[in-house]
Amino acid sequence: MSTAEAARRGVPDAAVARLPGYLRALTALAADDVASVSSEELAAAAGVSSAMLRKDLSYLGSYGVRGVGYDVERLASEIAAALGLTQDWPVAIVGMGNLGRALAAYRGFAERGFRVIALLDHDERVVGDEVAGETVRPMEDLPRLVEEQGLAIGVIATPPEGAQAACDHLVAAGVRSVLNFAAVVLAVPEDVTVRKVDLSTELQILAFHGHRGALAEAVAP
Amino acid sequence: MSTAEAARRGVPDAAVARLPGYLRALTALAADDVASVSSEELAAAAGVSSAMLRKDLSYLGSYGVRGVGYDVERLASEIAAALGLTQDWPVAIVGMGNLGRALAAYRGFAERGFRVIALLDHDERVVGDEVAGETVRPMEDLPRLVEEQGLAIGVIATPPEGAQAACDHLVAAGVRSVLNFAAVVLAVPEDVTVRKVDLSTELQILAFHGHRGALAEAVAP
DNA sequence: GCGTGTGAAAATCTTCACAGCG
DNA sequence: CGCTGTGAAGATTTTCACACGC
Numbered sequence: 264m265s266t267a268e269a270a271r272r273g274v275p276d277a278a279v280a281r282l283p284g285y286l287r288a289l290t291a292l293a294a295d296d297v298a299s300v301s302s303e304e305l306a307a308a309a310g311v312s313s314a315m316l317r318k319d320l321s322y323l324g325s326y327g328v329r330g331v332g333y334d335v336e337r338l339a340s341e342i343a344a345a346l347g348l349t350q351d352w353p354v355a356i357v358g359m360g361n362l363g364r365a366l367a368a369y370r371g372f373a374e375r376g377f378r379v380i381a382l383l384d385h386d387e388r389v390v391g392d393e394v395a396g397e398t399v400r401p402m403e404d405l406p407r408l409v410e411e412q413g414l415a416i417g418v419i420a421t422p423p424e425g426a427q428a429a430c431d432h433l434v435a436a437g438v439r440s441v442l443n444f445a446a447v448v449l450a451v452p453e454d455v456t457v458r459k460v461d462l463s464t465e466l467q468i469l470a471f472h473g474h475r476g477a478l479a480e481a482v483a484p
Numbered sequence: 485m486s487t488a489e490a491a492r493r494g495v496p497d498a499a500v501a502r503l504p505g506y507l508r509a510l511t512a513l514a515a516d517d518v519a520s521v522s523s524e525e526l527a528a529a530a531g532v533s534s535a536m537l538r539k540d541l542s543y544l545g546s547y548g549v550r551g552v553g554y555d556v557e558r559l560a561s562e563i564a565a566a567l568g569l570t571q572d573w574p575v576a577i578v579g580m581g582n583l584g585r586a587l588a589a590y591r592g593f594a595e596r597g598f599r600v601i602a603l604l605d606h607d608e609r610v611v612g613d614e615v616a617g618e619t620v621r622p623m624e625d626l627p628r629l630v631e632e633q634g635l636a637i638g639v640i641a642t643p644p645e646g647a648q649a650a651c652d653h654l655v656a657a658g659v660r661s662v663l664n665f666a667a668v669v670l671a672v673p674e675d676v677t678v679r680k681v682d683l684s685t686e687l688q689i690l691a692f693h694g695h696r697g698a699l700a701e702a703v704a705p
Numbered sequence: 706g707c708g709t710g711t712g713a714a715a716a717t718c719t720t721c722a723c724a725g726c727g
Numbered sequence: 728c729g730c731t732g733t734g735a736a737g738a739t740t741t742t743c744a745c746a747c748g749c
Contacts, residue, residue, distance in 0.1 A: 347695025365586030474568025
Protein backbone atom coordinates (compact mmCIF):
# COMPACT_ATOMS: atom_id res chain seq x y z
CA MET A 264 0.00 0.00 0.00
CA SER A 265 1.52 3.33 -1.01
CA THR A 266 1.33 6.37 1.21
CA ALA A 267 -0.91 8.11 -1.29
CA GLU A 268 -3.36 5.23 -1.16
CA ALA A 269 -3.31 5.24 2.62
CA ALA A 270 -3.98 8.94 2.70
CA ARG A 271 -6.87 8.54 0.30
CA ARG A 272 -8.45 5.90 2.47
CA GLY A 273 -9.48 6.86 5.94
CA VAL A 274 -6.75 7.33 8.46
CA PRO A 275 -8.79 7.86 11.65
CA ASP A 276 -8.77 11.45 12.89
CA ALA A 277 -7.45 10.36 16.26
CA ALA A 278 -4.48 8.72 14.54
CA VAL A 279 -3.78 11.75 12.34
CA ALA A 280 -3.69 13.94 15.45
CA ARG A 281 -0.88 11.79 16.83
CA LEU A 282 1.27 11.61 13.72
CA PRO A 283 2.96 14.98 14.32
CA GLY A 284 4.03 13.69 17.74
CA TYR A 285 5.60 10.59 16.21
CA LEU A 286 7.31 12.69 13.60
CA ARG A 287 8.78 14.98 16.25
CA ALA A 288 10.06 12.03 18.28
CA LEU A 289 11.60 10.51 15.16
CA THR A 290 13.25 13.80 14.24
CA ALA A 291 14.79 13.96 17.71
CA LEU A 292 16.06 10.39 17.38
CA ALA A 293 17.53 11.11 13.97
CA ALA A 294 19.31 14.16 15.40
CA ASP A 295 20.91 11.81 17.95
CA ASP A 296 21.97 9.50 15.12
CA VAL A 297 19.68 6.69 16.20
CA ALA A 298 19.06 4.54 13.14
CA SER A 299 16.41 2.13 14.36
CA VAL A 300 13.71 2.19 17.01
CA SER A 301 11.15 -0.25 18.42
CA SER A 302 7.47 0.58 18.80
CA GLU A 303 7.99 0.42 22.56
CA GLU A 304 10.74 3.05 22.52
CA LEU A 305 9.07 5.35 20.03
CA ALA A 306 5.77 5.12 21.86
CA ALA A 307 7.44 6.11 25.12
CA ALA A 308 9.06 9.09 23.43
CA ALA A 309 5.73 10.18 22.00
CA GLY A 310 3.78 9.52 25.18
CA VAL A 311 1.42 6.82 23.88
CA SER A 312 1.10 3.05 24.24
CA SER A 313 3.07 0.84 21.90
CA ALA A 314 -0.10 -0.90 20.72
CA MET A 315 -1.60 2.41 19.72
CA LEU A 316 1.54 3.46 17.93
CA ARG A 317 1.66 0.24 15.92
CA LYS A 318 -2.02 0.51 15.08
CA ASP A 319 -1.61 4.13 13.98
CA LEU A 320 1.37 3.26 11.79
CA SER A 321 -0.51 0.35 10.28
CA TYR A 322 -2.96 2.84 8.74
CA LEU A 323 -0.08 4.28 6.74
CA GLY A 324 1.38 0.96 5.64
CA SER A 325 3.91 -1.61 6.82
CA TYR A 326 7.17 0.18 7.33
CA GLY A 327 8.61 -1.84 10.21
CA VAL A 328 10.68 -5.00 10.28
CA ARG A 329 9.40 -7.80 12.51
CA GLY A 330 11.76 -8.72 15.28
CA VAL A 331 13.73 -5.51 14.69
CA GLY A 332 11.76 -2.27 14.68
CA TYR A 333 11.50 0.77 12.45
CA ASP A 334 14.13 2.57 10.44
CA VAL A 335 14.07 6.07 11.86
CA GLU A 336 14.74 7.98 8.64
CA ARG A 337 12.40 5.86 6.58
CA LEU A 338 9.51 6.09 9.02
CA ALA A 339 9.96 9.84 9.43
CA SER A 340 9.72 10.39 5.71
CA GLU A 341 6.70 8.11 5.38
CA ILE A 342 4.87 10.00 8.10
CA ALA A 343 5.88 13.34 6.61
CA ALA A 344 4.53 12.15 3.25
CA ALA A 345 1.27 10.98 4.80
CA LEU A 346 0.81 14.35 6.45
CA GLY A 347 1.48 16.11 3.17
CA LEU A 348 4.67 17.76 4.38
CA THR A 349 6.57 17.10 1.19
CA GLN A 350 4.99 20.20 -0.21
CA ASP A 351 5.25 23.79 0.88
CA TRP A 352 2.45 25.31 2.98
CA PRO A 353 2.28 29.08 2.64
CA VAL A 354 0.60 30.64 5.67
CA ALA A 355 -0.98 34.05 6.25
CA ILE A 356 -1.67 35.52 9.67
CA VAL A 357 -4.74 37.73 9.92
CA GLY A 358 -5.04 40.21 12.80
CA MET A 359 -2.04 42.16 14.01
CA GLY A 360 -2.94 42.70 17.65
CA ASN A 361 -0.91 41.35 20.54
CA LEU A 362 -1.39 37.75 19.58
CA GLY A 363 -0.87 38.25 15.85
CA ARG A 364 2.40 40.07 16.45
CA ALA A 365 3.59 37.34 18.80
CA LEU A 366 2.74 34.71 16.19
CA ALA A 367 4.48 36.72 13.47
CA ALA A 368 7.63 36.80 15.61
CA TYR A 369 7.37 33.12 16.46
CA ARG A 370 9.93 30.99 14.71
CA GLY A 371 8.03 27.71 15.08
CA PHE A 372 6.28 28.24 11.74
CA ALA A 373 9.46 27.96 9.75
CA GLU A 374 9.80 24.22 10.43
CA ARG A 375 8.29 21.60 8.17
CA GLY A 376 7.50 23.82 5.23
CA PHE A 377 5.10 26.24 6.89
CA ARG A 378 6.17 29.61 5.56
CA VAL A 379 4.53 32.83 6.71
CA ILE A 380 4.13 34.72 3.45
CA ALA A 381 1.87 37.52 4.64
CA LEU A 382 0.60 39.43 7.66
CA LEU A 383 -2.79 41.08 7.24
CA ASP A 384 -5.18 43.34 9.09
CA HIS A 385 -8.50 44.84 8.14
CA ASP A 386 -7.76 48.07 10.01
CA GLU A 387 -6.26 50.62 7.63
CA ARG A 388 -4.44 52.25 10.54
CA VAL A 389 -2.46 49.06 11.01
CA VAL A 390 -1.93 48.28 7.32
CA GLY A 391 1.53 49.44 6.29
CA ASP A 392 3.04 48.94 9.75
CA GLU A 393 6.21 46.95 10.00
CA VAL A 394 5.83 43.73 12.05
CA ALA A 395 8.66 41.22 12.43
CA GLY A 396 10.28 42.69 9.33
CA GLU A 397 7.15 42.38 7.18
CA THR A 398 4.77 45.06 6.04
CA VAL A 399 1.17 44.51 7.14
CA ARG A 400 -1.17 44.21 4.18
CA PRO A 401 -4.87 44.85 3.65
CA MET A 402 -7.39 42.00 3.42
CA GLU A 403 -7.91 42.84 -0.24
CA ASP A 404 -4.54 41.25 -1.00
CA LEU A 405 -5.83 37.77 -0.14
CA PRO A 406 -7.04 36.60 -3.57
CA ARG A 407 -3.70 37.55 -5.11
CA LEU A 408 -1.79 35.72 -2.36
CA VAL A 409 -3.78 32.57 -3.05
CA GLU A 410 -3.39 32.74 -6.80
CA GLU A 411 0.18 33.94 -7.08
CA GLN A 412 1.79 32.41 -4.03
CA GLY A 413 -0.40 29.40 -3.33
CA LEU A 414 -1.52 30.60 0.09
CA ALA A 415 -3.09 27.53 1.70
CA ILE A 416 -3.48 28.13 5.44
CA GLY A 417 -4.96 31.12 7.23
CA VAL A 418 -4.27 31.82 10.89
CA ILE A 419 -6.92 33.96 12.57
CA ALA A 420 -5.56 36.07 15.41
CA THR A 421 -8.21 38.77 15.43
CA PRO A 422 -10.47 39.71 18.33
CA PRO A 423 -13.58 37.49 18.52
CA GLU A 424 -15.80 40.11 16.84
CA GLY A 425 -13.69 40.16 13.69
CA ALA A 426 -12.97 36.46 13.40
CA GLN A 427 -15.93 35.42 11.25
CA ALA A 428 -15.34 38.27 8.80
CA ALA A 429 -11.65 37.39 8.60
CA CYS A 430 -12.56 33.77 8.00
CA ASP A 431 -15.05 34.71 5.28
CA HIS A 432 -12.35 36.71 3.53
CA LEU A 433 -9.96 33.76 3.66
CA VAL A 434 -12.55 31.30 2.39
CA ALA A 435 -13.71 33.63 -0.39
CA ALA A 436 -10.11 33.92 -1.54
CA GLY A 437 -9.84 30.12 -1.73
CA VAL A 438 -8.13 29.18 1.53
CA ARG A 439 -9.42 25.82 2.77
CA SER A 440 -7.48 25.37 6.02
CA VAL A 441 -7.92 27.72 8.95
CA LEU A 442 -6.29 27.80 12.36
CA ASN A 443 -8.48 29.84 14.67
CA PHE A 444 -7.10 31.49 17.80
CA ALA A 445 -10.23 33.56 18.36
CA ALA A 446 -12.72 32.42 20.97
CA VAL A 447 -15.64 31.90 18.60
CA VAL A 448 -17.11 29.09 16.53
CA LEU A 449 -16.55 29.80 12.85
CA ALA A 450 -19.11 28.94 10.20
CA VAL A 451 -17.46 27.59 7.05
CA PRO A 452 -18.41 25.52 3.98
CA GLU A 453 -17.87 21.83 4.60
CA ASP A 454 -14.80 21.56 2.38
CA VAL A 455 -12.95 23.95 4.69
CA THR A 456 -11.11 22.55 7.72
CA VAL A 457 -10.97 24.67 10.85
CA ARG A 458 -8.92 23.89 13.94
CA LYS A 459 -9.19 25.89 17.08
CA VAL A 460 -6.57 26.82 19.65
CA ASP A 461 -8.02 28.34 22.76
CA LEU A 462 -6.13 29.17 25.92
CA SER A 463 -9.25 29.85 27.93
CA THR A 464 -10.81 26.48 27.08
CA GLU A 465 -7.64 24.67 28.07
CA LEU A 466 -7.47 26.48 31.40
CA GLN A 467 -11.09 25.64 32.13
CA ILE A 468 -10.47 21.96 31.42
CA LEU A 469 -7.50 22.09 33.79
CA ALA A 470 -9.69 23.77 36.38
CA PHE A 471 -12.18 20.93 36.08
CA HIS A 472 -9.52 18.35 36.74
CA GLY A 473 -7.97 20.29 39.61
CA HIS A 474 -11.39 20.82 41.11
CA ARG A 475 -12.38 17.21 40.63
CA GLY A 476 -9.14 15.99 42.20
CA ALA A 477 -9.81 18.12 45.26
CA LEU A 478 -13.36 16.76 45.51
CA ALA A 479 -12.27 13.15 45.21
CA GLU A 480 -9.74 13.76 47.96
CA ALA A 481 -12.40 15.22 50.25
CA VAL A 482 -14.57 12.13 49.74
CA ALA A 483 -11.96 9.39 49.96
CA PRO A 484 -8.76 10.74 51.47
CA MET B 485 -28.25 15.38 41.62
CA SER B 486 -26.13 18.27 42.84
CA THR B 487 -23.32 19.66 40.76
CA ALA B 488 -20.78 18.46 43.29
CA GLU B 489 -22.09 14.92 43.02
CA ALA B 490 -22.02 15.09 39.25
CA ALA B 491 -18.46 16.34 39.29
CA ARG B 492 -17.47 13.54 41.64
CA ARG B 493 -18.91 10.94 39.31
CA GLY B 494 -17.48 10.65 35.87
CA VAL B 495 -18.31 13.31 33.39
CA PRO B 496 -16.75 11.92 30.20
CA ASP B 497 -13.61 13.73 29.11
CA ALA B 498 -15.10 14.49 25.73
CA ALA B 499 -18.02 16.22 27.43
CA VAL B 500 -15.78 18.21 29.78
CA ALA B 501 -13.82 19.48 26.81
CA ARG B 502 -17.01 20.98 25.37
CA LEU B 503 -18.33 22.62 28.52
CA PRO B 504 -16.19 25.75 28.13
CA GLY B 505 -17.71 26.24 24.69
CA TYR B 506 -21.23 26.03 26.08
CA LEU B 507 -20.31 28.43 28.84
CA ARG B 508 -18.96 30.93 26.36
CA ALA B 509 -22.08 30.71 24.20
CA LEU B 510 -24.27 31.18 27.27
CA THR B 511 -22.23 34.18 28.40
CA ALA B 512 -22.72 35.76 24.98
CA LEU B 513 -26.48 35.13 25.15
CA ALA B 514 -26.66 36.60 28.64
CA ALA B 515 -24.84 39.70 27.41
CA ASP B 516 -27.57 40.06 24.78
CA ASP B 517 -30.20 39.75 27.52
CA VAL B 518 -31.49 36.44 26.23
CA ALA B 519 -33.17 34.70 29.17
CA SER B 520 -33.95 31.28 27.74
CA VAL B 521 -32.49 29.06 25.05
CA SER B 522 -33.31 25.70 23.45
CA SER B 523 -30.79 22.92 23.02
CA GLU B 524 -31.05 23.47 19.29
CA GLU B 525 -30.10 27.14 19.51
CA LEU B 526 -27.36 26.69 22.07
CA ALA B 527 -25.90 23.77 20.16
CA ALA B 528 -25.75 25.86 17.00
CA ALA B 529 -23.99 28.66 18.89
CA ALA B 530 -21.45 26.21 20.30
CA GLY B 531 -20.96 24.32 17.04
CA VAL B 532 -22.22 20.90 18.12
CA SER B 533 -25.34 18.80 17.55
CA SER B 534 -28.31 19.35 19.83
CA ALA B 535 -28.32 15.67 20.84
CA MET B 536 -24.74 15.92 21.98
CA LEU B 537 -25.40 19.09 23.90
CA ARG B 538 -28.34 17.53 25.74
CA LYS B 539 -26.34 14.41 26.52
CA ASP B 540 -23.43 16.48 27.82
CA LEU B 541 -25.70 18.58 30.02
CA SER B 542 -27.39 15.45 31.33
CA TYR B 543 -24.07 14.45 32.95
CA LEU B 544 -24.28 17.57 35.10
CA GLY B 545 -27.93 17.20 36.04
CA SER B 546 -31.37 18.22 34.78
CA TYR B 547 -31.37 21.95 34.46
CA GLY B 548 -33.73 22.36 31.51
CA VAL B 549 -37.49 22.60 31.30
CA ARG B 550 -39.23 20.22 28.90
CA GLY B 551 -41.09 21.96 26.17
CA VAL B 552 -39.29 25.22 26.97
CA GLY B 553 -35.51 25.08 27.10
CA TYR B 554 -32.79 26.24 29.47
CA ASP B 555 -32.58 29.32 31.65
CA VAL B 556 -29.43 31.03 30.40
CA GLU B 557 -28.20 32.42 33.74
CA ARG B 558 -28.96 29.25 35.62
CA LEU B 559 -27.29 26.93 33.14
CA ALA B 560 -24.24 29.18 32.93
CA SER B 561 -23.75 29.07 36.66
CA GLU B 562 -24.27 25.30 36.82
CA ILE B 563 -21.64 24.74 34.14
CA ALA B 564 -19.28 27.19 35.82
CA ALA B 565 -19.75 25.28 39.07
CA ALA B 566 -19.16 21.92 37.39
CA LEU B 567 -15.92 23.24 35.89
CA GLY B 568 -14.82 24.52 39.29
CA LEU B 569 -14.90 28.17 38.22
CA THR B 570 -16.48 29.37 41.43
CA GLN B 571 -13.04 29.43 42.94
CA ASP B 572 -10.01 31.43 42.02
CA TRP B 573 -7.27 29.83 39.93
CA PRO B 574 -3.90 31.49 40.42
CA VAL B 575 -1.63 30.93 37.42
CA ALA B 576 2.13 31.24 36.97
CA ILE B 577 3.85 31.50 33.61
CA VAL B 578 7.28 29.91 33.38
CA GLY B 579 9.66 30.99 30.63
CA MET B 580 9.94 34.62 29.57
CA GLY B 581 10.95 34.24 25.97
CA ASN B 582 8.88 35.51 23.06
CA LEU B 583 5.93 33.30 23.83
CA GLY B 584 6.01 33.81 27.59
CA ARG B 585 6.02 37.57 27.14
CA ALA B 586 3.12 37.41 24.74
CA LEU B 587 1.16 35.27 27.18
CA ALA B 588 1.99 37.63 30.03
CA ALA B 589 0.59 40.52 28.00
CA TYR B 590 -2.48 38.55 26.94
CA ARG B 591 -5.63 39.67 28.68
CA GLY B 592 -7.54 36.43 28.12
CA PHE B 593 -6.32 35.00 31.41
CA ALA B 594 -8.17 37.55 33.49
CA GLU B 595 -11.57 36.06 32.63
CA ARG B 596 -13.18 33.37 34.72
CA GLY B 597 -10.96 33.61 37.76
CA PHE B 598 -7.64 32.78 36.13
CA ARG B 599 -5.25 35.29 37.64
CA VAL B 600 -1.61 35.48 36.60
CA ILE B 601 0.14 35.90 39.94
CA ALA B 602 3.72 35.34 38.82
CA LEU B 603 6.10 35.29 35.87
CA LEU B 604 9.17 33.13 36.29
CA ASP B 605 12.35 32.23 34.48
CA HIS B 606 15.26 30.02 35.41
CA ASP B 607 17.77 32.33 33.71
CA GLU B 608 19.17 34.77 36.25
CA ARG B 609 19.81 37.29 33.47
CA VAL B 610 16.06 37.49 32.89
CA VAL B 611 15.02 37.41 36.56
CA GLY B 612 14.33 40.94 37.74
CA ASP B 613 13.24 42.16 34.30
CA GLU B 614 9.97 43.97 34.03
CA VAL B 615 7.41 42.18 31.82
CA ALA B 616 3.85 43.42 31.40
CA GLY B 617 4.23 45.40 34.61
CA GLU B 618 5.43 42.42 36.64
CA THR B 619 8.91 41.61 37.87
CA VAL B 620 10.20 38.25 36.65
CA ARG B 621 11.02 35.91 39.54
CA PRO B 622 13.38 32.97 39.97
CA MET B 623 12.11 29.38 40.00
CA GLU B 624 12.98 29.16 43.69
CA ASP B 625 9.93 31.29 44.47
CA LEU B 626 7.56 28.52 43.41
CA PRO B 627 7.04 26.74 46.74
CA ARG B 628 6.18 30.03 48.42
CA LEU B 629 3.73 30.94 45.64
CA VAL B 630 1.94 27.64 46.11
CA GLU B 631 1.77 27.89 49.88
CA GLU B 632 1.07 31.56 50.31
CA GLN B 633 -0.95 32.37 47.20
CA GLY B 634 -2.49 29.03 46.33
CA LEU B 635 -0.80 28.80 42.95
CA ALA B 636 -2.66 26.01 41.14
CA ILE B 637 -1.84 26.14 37.42
CA GLY B 638 1.54 26.39 35.75
CA VAL B 639 1.94 27.50 32.15
CA ILE B 640 5.12 26.30 30.49
CA ALA B 641 6.40 28.65 27.79
CA THR B 642 10.05 27.65 27.82
CA PRO B 643 12.04 26.27 24.91
CA PRO B 644 11.63 22.48 24.54
CA GLU B 645 14.95 21.75 26.29
CA GLY B 646 13.89 23.46 29.48
CA ALA B 647 10.30 22.27 29.62
CA GLN B 648 10.77 19.09 31.63
CA ALA B 649 12.90 20.88 34.24
CA ALA B 650 10.32 23.66 34.49
CA CYS B 651 7.59 21.07 34.89
CA ASP B 652 9.55 19.23 37.60
CA HIS B 653 9.92 22.49 39.51
CA LEU B 654 6.19 23.14 39.30
CA VAL B 655 5.27 19.62 40.39
CA ALA B 656 7.78 19.61 43.25
CA ALA B 657 6.25 22.84 44.50
CA GLY B 658 2.81 21.22 44.52
CA VAL B 659 1.24 22.40 41.25
CA ARG B 660 -1.01 19.70 39.83
CA SER B 661 -2.26 21.33 36.62
CA VAL B 662 0.07 22.22 33.79
CA LEU B 663 -0.55 23.85 30.44
CA ASN B 664 2.37 23.04 28.17
CA PHE B 665 3.22 25.18 25.14
CA ALA B 666 6.56 23.49 24.60
CA ALA B 667 6.86 20.87 21.87
CA VAL B 668 7.77 17.97 24.15
CA VAL B 669 5.98 15.22 26.03
CA LEU B 670 6.21 15.89 29.75
CA ALA B 671 6.63 13.09 32.29
CA VAL B 672 4.58 13.75 35.43
CA PRO B 673 3.13 11.77 38.36
CA GLU B 674 -0.33 10.49 37.57
CA ASP B 675 -2.11 12.92 39.86
CA VAL B 676 -0.88 15.81 37.72
CA THR B 677 -2.92 16.88 34.69
CA VAL B 678 -1.05 18.17 31.67
CA ARG B 679 -2.64 19.71 28.61
CA LYS B 680 -0.67 20.61 25.54
CA VAL B 681 -1.06 23.46 23.10
CA ASP B 682 1.06 23.10 20.03
CA LEU B 683 0.96 25.29 16.98
CA SER B 684 3.12 23.01 14.90
CA THR B 685 0.93 19.96 15.56
CA GLU B 686 -2.18 21.91 14.57
CA LEU B 687 -0.59 23.09 11.34
CA GLN B 688 0.45 19.55 10.46
CA ILE B 689 -3.07 18.28 11.02
CA LEU B 690 -4.35 21.05 8.75
CA ALA B 691 -1.75 20.06 6.17
CA PHE B 692 -3.02 16.49 6.29
CA HIS B 693 -6.55 17.60 5.58
CA GLY B 694 -5.53 20.05 2.87
CA HIS B 695 -3.38 17.39 1.26
CA ARG B 696 -6.07 14.73 1.59
CA GLY B 697 -8.64 17.04 0.04
CA ALA B 698 -6.38 17.59 -2.95
CA LEU B 699 -5.84 13.84 -3.35
CA ALA B 700 -9.55 13.04 -3.18
CA GLU B 701 -10.15 15.64 -5.86
CA ALA B 702 -7.52 14.14 -8.12
CA VAL B 703 -9.17 10.72 -7.83
CA ALA B 704 -12.84 11.66 -8.11
CA PRO B 705 -13.15 15.20 -9.46
C1' DG C 706 -47.50 20.60 21.73
C1' DC C 707 -42.79 21.00 22.40
C1' DG C 708 -38.32 20.33 23.64
C1' DT C 709 -35.73 17.91 27.29
C1' DG C 710 -33.69 13.74 29.11
C1' DT C 711 -32.23 9.18 28.14
C1' DG C 712 -32.06 4.25 27.00
C1' DA C 713 -30.47 1.81 23.00
C1' DA C 714 -28.00 1.53 18.63
C1' DA C 715 -24.20 2.90 15.86
C1' DA C 716 -19.75 4.60 15.18
C1' DT C 717 -15.30 5.40 16.66
C1' DC C 718 -11.30 4.64 19.25
C1' DT C 719 -8.18 1.89 22.31
C1' DT C 720 -6.39 -2.24 24.17
C1' DC C 721 -5.49 -7.04 24.02
C1' DA C 722 -3.15 -10.92 22.57
C1' DC C 723 -1.11 -13.59 19.36
C1' DA C 724 -0.06 -15.18 14.58
C1' DG C 725 3.45 -14.40 11.42
C1' DC C 726 7.72 -13.05 9.62
C1' DG C 727 12.46 -11.65 9.54
C1' DC D 728 13.55 -15.49 19.37
C1' DG D 729 11.68 -10.77 19.21
C1' DC D 730 8.88 -7.37 17.54
C1' DT D 731 5.62 -6.00 14.10
C1' DG D 732 1.01 -6.06 12.19
C1' DT D 733 -3.69 -7.01 13.01
C1' DG D 734 -8.15 -9.36 13.94
C1' DA D 735 -11.10 -9.39 17.81
C1' DA D 736 -12.64 -7.64 22.24
C1' DG D 737 -13.51 -3.82 25.02
C1' DA D 738 -14.25 1.04 26.08
C1' DT D 739 -15.73 5.35 24.89
C1' DT D 740 -18.20 8.65 22.25
C1' DT D 741 -21.85 10.05 19.20
C1' DT D 742 -26.25 9.63 17.17
C1' DC D 743 -30.94 8.13 17.10
C1' DA D 744 -35.56 8.25 18.40
C1' DC D 745 -39.04 8.60 21.54
C1' DA D 746 -41.05 8.61 26.34
C1' DC D 747 -41.89 12.04 29.52
C1' DG D 748 -43.36 16.20 31.86
C1' DC D 749 -44.18 21.08 31.82
